[in-house]
Amino acid sequence: MNPTEHLTSRLGGKVLSAYQACGDEFVTVTPESFREAAEILHRDAGLITLSDLAGVDGLHLGRTPRFEVVYYFADYRSTPAQRLYVKVALPESNPHLPTISDLFKSADWLERECWDQFGIVFDGHPNLRRILNHEDFVGHPLRKDYPVDGRHVLRRASHLE
């Protein structure tokens, strides 16, 4: 069974779509079943690496729901490497997802970045604070409705104390 078949057989109707594009496999799941999907991929399908995690703001694309988080799972032990994209759509108000930082160590900083830039909350994250922007920053700059020159002055840097 490949990772997509693992997900479709175990989650059933919670897998909203599964398709192939540009030589990669994509699976869309509901936010409620995402944590279960990640556990299946990690434990059963053998995709033990989270290569990347990206937020997407579909404001100017007219998307409902507005946000999307794209996970890029991989297993580099096999040849050729197994890869799977998992997409989760999230609503505009209070977008949140369960953390997978306990399963995938790399998710720790990636989820922090996604929260910092897009304001997507990862429930259960042990240390969800800003990672790229400074601590006095207000807002989430990669949201499309954020002003492009919305700068915030960092007056005191805690790393200098």
Add this chain to the structure above:
Amino acid sequence: MHPDQEKKLAQLAKLPGVQVGDEPAEKSFMLSRLEDIANWGRKYSLWPYPFGTACCGIEMMAVLGSRYDLARYGAELVRFSPRQADLMIVAGTITMKMAPVIRRIYDQMAEPKWVISMGVCASSGGFYTNYCTLQGVDEILPVDVYVPGCPPHPEALLNSVLLLQKKIEQGDAFERGRKIVFEKEIQQLVKNPPFPGATR
């Protein structure tokens, strides 16, 4: 001859046993102002602190290397400790997150000290008109020489060092604690911009 020198010579000539204008006397001493000597020494022994954060840093390394050879102008002794440097070369993009750090390092440098803003990113933010980039390092530091270019050619940085040497030569060597933020003047400029669109 400088008027000060003439005055001094006239005073010396009154002293018993001193003959100004005699050949031995002319060879035995030289008159100058202390400021000039201090400035002369300072301008030929700049110790740069390299603050390279982007591609300008690479060009700065080229200037310090053997081909462009900043050592010819006495500024080759790059110090990575602000305590030992007196010329900060800000070469690259400065983010808002970096701003307190660069300010702290500048404050740690001993007086007298000078700043070269190398490249458009350090000078004005460059094309990074975005949410995280400082729009010119002169918002937090007193800049002496701006170097245009993206990145500037090594000769441009050499030229800026020469310009700075001229500035040091003419400057008041014993001026301390330079006025850093012209708060009143800035507020005046914000109230009455010199031309439309002059303020950010």
